[in-house]
Each structure stands twice: as C-alpha cells, then as structure tokens.
Amino acid sequence: MTTGRGDVAMGEHGDQATRGTQAERGGRMSRRKLFGLGAAGVAAVGAGAVATRSLLEEPVAQAASTSDPVPFYGEHQAGIVTPAQDRLHFVAFDVITDKRAELVELLQEWTAAAARLTQGKDAGTFGAVGGSPEAAPDDTGEALGLPASGLTLTIGFGPSLFDDRFGLKAKRPAALADLPKFPGEQLVPEISGGDICVQACAHDPQVAVHAIRNLARIGFGKVSVKWSQLGFGRTSSTSRAQATPRNLMGFKDGTNNMKLEDAQLLRDHLWAAGDDWMAGGTYMVTRKIRMTIETWDRTSLSEQEAIFGRDKGAGAPLGRKAEFDTPDFNATGPDGQPYIKADAHVRLAHPSHNGNAHLLRRGYNYVDGSDGLGRLDAGLFFIAYQRDPRTAFVPVQTNLAKHDALNEYIKHVSSGLFACPPGVRDAGDYWGRALFA
Template sequence: MSSEPARSGRLSRRRLFGLGAAGAAVAGAGAVAAGPLLREPPVAHASSTSDPYPFYGEHQAGIVTPAQDRLHFVAFDVTTRDRAELVDLLQEWTAAAARLTQGKESGSFGAVGGDPAAAPDDTGEALGLPASGLTLTIGFGPSLFDDRFGLAAERPAALADLPKFPGEQLIPEISGGDICVQACAHDPQVAVHAIRNLARIGFGRVSVRWSQLGFGRTSSTSRAQATPRNLMGFKDGTNNLKLEDAALLRQQLWADAADGPAWMAGGAYLVTRKIRMTIETWDRTSLTEQEQIFGRDKGEGAPLGKKHEFDALDFAARRPDGQPYIAARSHVRLAHPSSHGEARLLRRGYNFVDGSDGLGRLDAGLFFIAYQRDPRKQFVPIQMELARHDPLNEYVKHVSSGLFACPPGVRDAGDYWGRALFE
C-alpha cells in the first residue's frame, strides 16, 4: 500500500489480517457482491436504510451522505510515538472500515471463524445485522501535528486552534483529541460495533479520549430528507447545505489544492460542540418567546411572518405595529449567511440524552457537527456572533469542543486514510 511500512521493516499481525481482509474478503471471496459496489463513485442515496454506502470515493462518506439516524463519535489520543506504528494503524483501520461499511465483520476470520483458542477478530454484536447505511469518517486534530510524528510542517493553516468564545464552559477531558472517527448508521448497534472494533484494533497505539452517542439527526444533508427537530422542539437545519448543492459544496465545503496543504485537497474541516440544553427552563418558556428567540414558528418551521418552512427569510418585513417579524437578535438572523460574508456550514448534528443529574434534570442537548472549507472564515465568525448576542445562550451551555482536518476519500484498496499526509 504505502512505502512507509516498508521503510520500517515491520509488518504487524493486525496489519496482516487487515490487509488480508481487504484483499481476500472484499476483493476475493466477496468480490461479486462487494467489489463493484466499493469501487463505484459515492451515490446520493442507498435504496433502503439497510443497504450499504460505497466506502471508496473522492470524498469521505459521512459528510454529504444523507444523514443517518444514529451516531457514535469518538476522539482518540495516540499513545505510540512511533510514526510507522501510526501508519500501520491507519492502514488496518481503513481495511476494517472497508469491511464494516459493507456489512461485514472487521477481521478476515470474523467473530466465530478463527482459532477457538484465540480472541476473535470481531466482537460479534453485529452478527446478522445489515450494513444499515454505516459510514465511517476520520479526522486529525491539531494535537497530532506536534513533534511526535514529524507532521508539524503539514499542519493546515485552517486547523488553527479555535478561540475562546464568550460563555463557553468547556471540559478538557471531553474536548480535543489527536484523531476522531464519526460512525453514522440507521442502527445504533451497527455504529457502536464499528467504533468498538476500531478501538480494539488500535489497542496499544491509541486510547479513547472521549466519545458521544447521538440519536435523531438534527439536520438534513439531502433535499430528499424531511427537516428534523432538536430537543427544543424546533425544526433544525432548514437552510443547511445539501449534497445536491454542487456549486456551493465546492465553494463552502471541500478544501482545494490552492488552500494548502496538498494532502487536504478534497477533504473538509470538522468542528464538534457538545451543547447542553437547560431543558426544564426552556419548557417553562412561553411559545411566543420561544418563537421570537428562534425567528421561526414552532409548528411549520416557517420564518415569522411567512407560512411555509422554506419561504425566504425577510428581515425587513414588519408586523402591523411596525416591529420586525424577525428580531435583530433572533437566532436565525444572527446565524444567517448574509451576516457573515455568505459563509455557510454543512451541519449533521445529533440529539443526545446522557441520563440525568441528582435533581432529575436531563443531561441532554445537541451534539453539534459542522463540516466546512475553513473554520476561520465560517464557524468561528458565526459562533462568535452567536456567543455574544444569541438569546438562546440563556438556555444552552457549550461543554465540549473538537476541531479536526478530515482528509479526502480513500480511492481504492491500495489507499488508506490520510495516506498523502504520511508520504
């Protein structure tokens, strides 16, 4: 695959089974069923929620892929200081991901097919389950570009550390990370199984820093999807970038070779924020105030003063009393592209409920996920404006933050996640 492992003079047992899985199970025994599917360009839609999405392509799946219903997101710290071991791991992960996203087990011998005296190659909890639209998307955090692996000169300028935003209360233990993997699927067991097996493969080279489960997507990434609702009861992501917006995606989402560095061309930058909502306080707020805060009605999702969800926002429209329908500091106005040089984000966040505290209050909210071409020009100015002026701040608290450079897609079975970065 890459010349890097050859220079190291080593071939790990896990890499042997991983590359064997890609060569034998994907391109060999399963070639009739899986091989052609893996090599097709990414498709806009799977025919059902049980079907797989292609793994190989120009861009990573799980970005413009129609947002699935379930999420398991994980951030890893790299514990090895050996560059060759890290490259081996990325190759092994890629081979496993190619199998998992097609509904197969993570290793060539699977959960029950190997030596019964040895630990199985797969944990087995997804046996009998279909692919369920699983996508696996990897990203590299700013901390990976320190002095451990000789990557400092390859750190993209767009991967600049996020500033401190007013009011945020970040918890370091659930923020950051060297590497992230986003698993999205229509079945939560499939998503959890994928992350569990990647963590298992990575044992001794990475450790889990933090993870997050999510349900009920809070954005649509395709016009074929209905707009979902967040836990405040409002439709979320009405004007989100969609996979059908080809020109806007080239402009706002995909990194270009001219942006630098070359290894990120065709990739995108990911920002995550865990936003806890004070659900109980929000639930005691009047409907009128809730709608004024958002700038949309709660039922249809229409901009205030309009009738339909997708009616154009009109910030100049006024009520009979002369006041604007949409307040100057409403959420939709503060976040609107016209307030930020037409900057847009591709959002694919999820609701979360992590139990409750000792007083019975839900630990719940939004796990915000946004992809973009350059966070300095997109997420940062948008979030700074919201942090300073959004009336929603009375009801939310940002407790976790992540920033990652997601490389372009894996082209074929000879490629691996982040290959251009390490060559």
C-alpha cells in the same frame, strides 16, 4: 445549535427558498451476510461510485434503503454529504504510541476494517466465530445477523496530532488553526479535542457502536479513547430527499442546511482546494451543547418562537408562511417592530449576517441521563463541515455567542476541530496516506 429551522446555536446556512422535502426513504432490514466482497470486489464498487460521481460532479454516497451499505471508496469520505443517518457514535482518540510507523500501520488496519464494516461484514478476516477457538476473535460479534444499516465511518485529525511526535508539524494546514475562546462557553477539557476522531453514523445504533468498538480494539496499545458521544435523531438534513427533523427544543432543525445536491455550494464552501494532502477533504467542528431543558419547557410559545425567529409548528420564518420561505429580516408587524428580532437565532446565524459563511451541519440529539439535581443532561451534539473554519464556523459562532437570545438556554461544554482527509480511492489506499507520504 438550533435555528428556527432549528439550528441550536449554529443555523440558517444556505438560504434557498425553493427547496422541498420528501418522505425519508426506508427499507426492510435483511439479515447480514456472513460473506462479502473481497478486496477486489469492494474496489470495483468504489470504482463504480467514482465514475458516477464524475457524471454528477459531486459525490452522492447513499444507500437505496436504510439496511443497505454505503460505498466506502471514493473521492471524498462518506458520512459527510451522505444523507444523514438516524444514529451516531462519535469517538476522539489520543495516540499513545510515539512511533510514526505504528501510527501508519494502525491507519492502514483501520481503513481495511472500515471498508469491511461499512459493507456489512465483520471487522477481520475470520470474523467473530471463524477463527481459532484458542485466539481472540477478529470481530466482537454483536452485529452478527445485522445488515450494513447505511454505516459510514469518517476520520479526522486534530491539531494536537501535528506536534513533534510524528514529523507532521510542517504539514499542519493553516485552516486547522485552534478555535478562539467564545464568550460564555464552559468547555470541559476531558471531553474536548483529541488527536484523531472517527464519526460512525448508521440507521441502527448497534451497528454504529459495533464499528467504533472494533476500531478501538484494533487500536489497543496505539490509541486510547479520550471521549465519545452517542447521538440519536439527526438534527439536520443533508439531502432534499429527507424531511426536516426537530431538535430537543421542538423546533425544526436544518431547514436551510447545505445539501448533497447543491454542487456549487459544496465546491465553494465544503471541500478543501489546493494541491496539498487535504485537497478534496474538509474540516469538521464539533460542539456538545447542553440545553437547560426544564427552563425551556416553562417558556411561553411566543417567546420560544421569538428566540428562534421561526414558527414552532410549520418552521416558517416569522412573518412568512412556509418552512422554506426566505426570511425577510426587514419585514415588520402591525406594531411596527421586526417580525424577526435583532437577537433571534435565525437572523444571527444566517449567511447574510456572517459574510456569506456556509456550513454543512450534521448534528444529533443526545440524552446522557440526568445530573445530581435530577435535570436531564441533554442537548445537541453539533457537527459541521466546511472548507475553512476561520471563515465559516468562527464568525458565525462569534456572532451567536455575543448576541443570540438562545444563549440563556444553552451552554457549550465540549469542542473539537479536525481535518478530514479526502476519501480512500481503492483497496491499496488508506486514511491519510498523503499526509504521511
């Protein structure tokens, strides 16, 4: 989604005029060490991260540079409020075993592999070259010599996992209610839904692809890939340390996104509360939104800005001067008409027009080649986290789907909904353990 902040089809969440931007942090890439922390050492790193979080009230899982690792263990999963990395490999799996014990075993194996991969290590004990020459390697090897690159792996469970196969039906959260059908969407079932998703984010695309490839390899015979998506050029900032990026329509995207520094907003609108297995978790919505790039590129600048309700260059709300200025929806121009029209994206997506609904957006641009007519198959892979989609994503998207002028240039072709459990506490824990207790 885009706001003149540029949230293509889902924007303007958490208006805070005082936010500033800083240059994004970078760092020289060091060679990946082929040795690393043992389970006890990684657990110690996790314990330190948890202690730091308790002082700051909210997790600030981040690397010092783009080559460094992000802590894996903690109260919440990394890859949510972690400063958004540059690259994405997202995958949705279907579970093909009907044995609960095998699913639990897979989650344990995946967690152990994820703990290693996110720290810049190989997926298995013997790695890509250290095992028996007669056996398949424990790691596929394409990330040998590469640093951790800020890799995070975030898991979620789809509504379809809570059927009769694994005895989980009674544990399906109310907030994991199926999304309604929105006006105008053209969803393709083959690239929607899924029993389990894994979001891999990193600053190096090869590191992200390597992680997903190895999880799929470990899951052979228990899960199958339903669909996947590569993304580049993040379309939102999740930290004030990050500059605001642009989407493929050329507008700044994510200006007023919730940030990891917004402790109160995160408590109120991001993390699930209560005493069930989702406490400390959150809910993820994904939407693949294709843009009609060629039509958009022939649209006048004034019309583009009117559609978003923002200046294309500076990102300021129309009628204001700076990107982080609060939109004034009542301000009128010399002609007596509102600067920000009734069908402008920034107005329709703003919390003040959606019952104070807030999302933490974490989307990416995508280009999947071209179609048979020579048009770019490109757009936004939208990802948003929230405490409850019924009171956050659903009302905002309903408003946009009915009224947004941007709808002439976009179409939703894929959708996903997932319950993301809380973080893994230590080396004895695993993804979703409380769900299967």
